[in-house]
Structure formats: structure tokens, C-alpha cells
Amino acid sequence: MDLMTNIEEVQLGAQGPSVGRIGLGGMGMSGGYGHADEQESVATVHAALDAGVNLVDTGDFYGMGHNEMLIGRALADRKREDYLLSVKFGALRGPDNSWGGTDARPVAVRNFLAYSLQRLGVDHIDIYRPARLDPNVPIEDTVGAIAEMVQAGYVRYIGLSEVGAETLRRAAAVHPIADLQIEYSLISRGIEDSILPTARELGTSVTAYGVLSRGLLSDSLRGNRTFGAGDFRSFSPRFQGENLAANLRLVDALAAIADAHGTSVAQLAIAWVLAQGRDIVPVIGARTRTRLTEAVDAVAITLSPEELAAIEAAVPADQVAGDRYAPAQMAMLDSES
Ligand SMILES: NC(=O)c1ccc[n+]([C@@H]2O[C@H](COP(=O)([O-])OP(=O)(O)OC[C@H]3O[C@@H](n4cnc5c(N)ncnc54)[C@H](OP(=O)(O)O)[C@@H]3O)[C@@H](O)[C@H]2O)c1
Numbered sequence: 316m317d318l319m320t321n322i323e324e325v326q327l328g329a330q331g332p333s334v335g336r337i338g339l340g341g342m343g344m345s346g347g348y349g350h351a352d353e354q355e356s357v358a359t360v361h362a363a364l365d366a367g368v369n370l371v372d373t374g375d376f377y378g379m380g381h382n383e384m385l386i387g388r389a390l391a392d393r394k395r396e397d398y399l400l401s402v403k404f405g406a407l408r409g410p411d412n413s414w415g416g417t418d419a420r421p422v423a424v425r426n427f428l429a430y431s432l433q434r435l436g437v438d439h440i441d442i443y444r445p446a447r448l449d450p451n452v453p454i455e456d457t458v459g460a461i462a463e464m465v466q467a468g469y470v471r472y473i474g475l476s477e478v479g480a481e482t483l484r485r486a487a488a489v490h491p492i493a494d495l496q497i498e499y500s501l502i503s504r505g506i507e508d509s510i511l512p513t514a515r516e517l518g519t520s521v522t523a524y525g526v527l528s529r530g531l532l533s534d535s536l537r538g539n540r541t542f543g544a545g546d547f548r549s550f551s552p553r554f555q556g557e558n559l560a561a562n563l564r565l566v567d568a569l570a571a572i573a574d575a576h577g578t579s580v581a582q583l584a585i586a587w588v589l590a591q592g593r594d595i596v597p598v599i600g601a602r603t604r605t606r607l608t609e610a611v612d613a614v615a616i617t618l619s620p621e622e623l624a625a626i627e628a629a630v631p632a633d634q635v636a637g638d639r640y641a642p643a644q645m646a647m648l649d650s651e652s
Pocket residue numbers: 339340341342343348372373403446476477496497523524525526527528529530531532533534535581582598599600601602603605606607609610
């Protein structure tokens with residue numbers, strides 16, 4: 316396995332840290348897409364750092380602490396300055412794996428942060444962010460509480476997740492926002508109208524997730540269309556019946572371009588997002604070293620304007636079937652309101 320390349324770095328936000336051109340997301344390592352091999356997950360985190368992927372994203376609710384403990388173990392023997400931890404908080408869970416809304420009250424911020432520091436085994440978190448806007452708490456209060464933790468040295472930078480332009484603007488008036496983590500891919504282009512221009516105006520980068528649309532934009536689903544009960548895709552509208560069939564036809568069109576270009580579909584999907592600007596950092600949900608290598612190698616791909624146009628023509632936004640989340644989860648997205 317060749318992971319000798321060190322990818323280039325970009326600055327996150329006008330005042331944020333320097334990060335590798337792609338980041339690594341940990342959600343899939345804690346059951347988001349079915350079973351994950353723990354040893355391979357740790358090896359993937361190590362391989363990411365060795366390749367220059369220094370931004371590692373997690374959430375305290377991924378596997379109810381499992382993901383933070385896994386990442387904490389994986390990074391224990393690494394120098395603290397060699398990696399950046401992005402941590403989401405606020406999503407409430409139940410013992411039966413259910414979801415129970417969002418708590419981003421200032422008192423909850425301090426509580427969640429204390430537990431995350433302990434599970435990760437670190438004395439500070441690099442970028443701390445509420446996973447969703449808490450509809451009962453003004454964003455100024457949540458960001459103000461994190462800013463106090465920045466002052467106290469427990470957090471370095473503040474980020475947001477899945478908020479709309481207006482919320483981002485209000486938050487940035489309280490404290491600089493290094494990055495907005497939000498879904499962005501060839502088939503989820505909703506941020507282009509107002510969220511991305513606002514982020515750019517405010518000096519906030521985008522850390523894009525779902526760049527592979529949870530595996531849809533890759534070769535991995537073309538032969539396998541069944542998902543286990545705990546797998547996000549078992550209830551995501553884009554992965555159901557006719558919707559999935561329609562979306563896989565778009566992937567077939569993309570695969571023809573990928574073949575001609577000598578890349579995989581996943582690499583083309585990553586390269587397309589990378590081409591949208593140096594202020595957009597794809598956070599890839601790789602959970603094996605093989606997938607990670609594929610993603611890292613995509614950083615070197617350059618697409619011409621003609622190739623970008625052909626890729627977009629192969630996946631017209633209006634032909635994508637199904638919302639990116641089920642209705643209850645869509646209702647929690649400030650970015651979609
Ligand atoms: N802020 C938010 O609301 C939010 C929401 C979701 C996720 N996130 C973060 O963003 C990260 C990435 O998002 P995502 O999980 O939605 O993932 P994604 O990167 O769109 O999709 C991951 C899926 O793609 C498949 N895949 C195929 N080829 C791949 C390749 N070369 N590299 C990596 N994966 C490949 C993987 O399948 P196999 O593993 O089966 O090969 C995996 O199931 C998460 O881990 C999490 O940290 C944030």
C-alpha cells in the first residue's frame with residue numbers, strides 16, 4: 316500500500332489552522348454504515364496522518380462515545396501538534412440507539428466538552444461545533460459558550476454544522492467561525508445558492524461531508540443494494556427502491572467518465588468537490604486503508620473545465636431522486652429551512 320505522498324495543506328477559514336487538502340471522518344468507524352473492523356479503523360487513522368491528512372472529524376454521539384475513544388486510542392502515540400480534532404456535540408441519543416433532538420445550551424456545551432476531552436484523552440479540542448442548531452437556543456449563546464472555552468484554552472477554533480446563511484452570519488458576529496461542516500457533493504449542491512457565498516464573505520471555510528454521498532458516488536453500491544438495520548442508508552430516501560435505482564443510473568454515467576479518466580468514481584467525486592475551491596475541504600468517511608489511499612490519490616487529480624462540465628452534465632441536480640435525509644432529520648436542518 317503506497318501512502319508515501321504528503322498532500323498539500325490549505326488554511327481553514329480566514330484565521331483558522333492549516334489542514335491537509337482532505338480530512339478523515341470517523342462516523343463509519345462506529346457503526347454509521349454497519350460493522351467496522353476496529354483494528355483496521357485504527358490503522359486507517361494512522362495511515363491518514365502519515366499521508367498528511369491531519370484533520371480528524373468525530374462527534375461525541377457517534378456510537379455514543381465509541382468513536383471518540385477509538386480515535387483517542389489511535390492518536391495516543393502521536394504528537395498532539397500532528398493532528399487536529401474536529402468534534403461535534405449536542406445530538407442527544409437514547410440507550411436503544413435512537414435520536415432525541417439537540418441540546419446546545421451553554422451549560423450543555425461545558426458538560427459535553429468535559430466528556431469529550433476525557434474520552435479523546437486530550438487537553439484541548441481544535442475545532443468544536445454544535446452538530447445541529449438547537450431551535451431553543453440562540454446561536455449567539457451557543458457560540459458565546461464555546462468562545463469562553465476558547466478563552467479558557469480547552470478549544471482552539473469554533474465551527475458550525477448544517478446551519479443556514481443567516482445563522483452563520485449571526486454566529487460569525489460573535490466569534491470567527493473557522494469552518495462550516497455541511498453536506499456537499501455532486502448530488503447535494505444545495506449550499507451553492509446562498510450558504511457557500513455567505514461563508515466566503517465571512518472568511519469561513521467549508522468542510523464538506525457526504526462527498527461520496529454515503530458511498531453512492533463510488534463503486535461500492537453498484538452490486539450491493541441491501542443495508543443492515545443500523546446502517547444510515549437503510550432509512551435514507553436516496554437509497555430506497557426506485558430512488559436508488561435512479562441514482563445508480565447517474566452513477567453509471569459518472570463511471571463512464573471515471574473510466575475514460577482512469578480514476579474510480581469515488582476519486583472523481585472527490586476531485587470535483589476539490590475543484591470547487593481551496594476553501595472547501597472534503598472530509599471523507601474512509602474506514603479502511605484501501606479507501607483512504609483511494610481518497611488521498613484523488614487530491615492529485617486535476618480536472619479541466621470541459622471535464623468538470625461533463626461530470627456535472629452526467630449528474631444533473633434535478634435528476635437526483637430523494638432527499639438527503641429522512642423527513643424527521645430534514646426538519647432538524649437549519650441549512651434546509
Ligand atoms: N456534520 C454532519 O452533519 C455530518 C453528517 C455525516 C457525516 N459527517 C462527517 O463526515 C464524515 C464523512 O461523511 P460520510 O460518512 O457521509 O461519508 P462519505 O465519505 O460520503 O461516504 C462514506 C461511504 O463511502 C464509501 N466509499 C467508497 N469509496 C470510498 C473511498 N474511496 N473512500 C471512502 N469511502 C468510500 C464507504 O464505504 P465502505 O466503508 O463500505 O468502503 C462509506 O460507506 C463522517 O465520517 C463524519 O465525520 C458529518
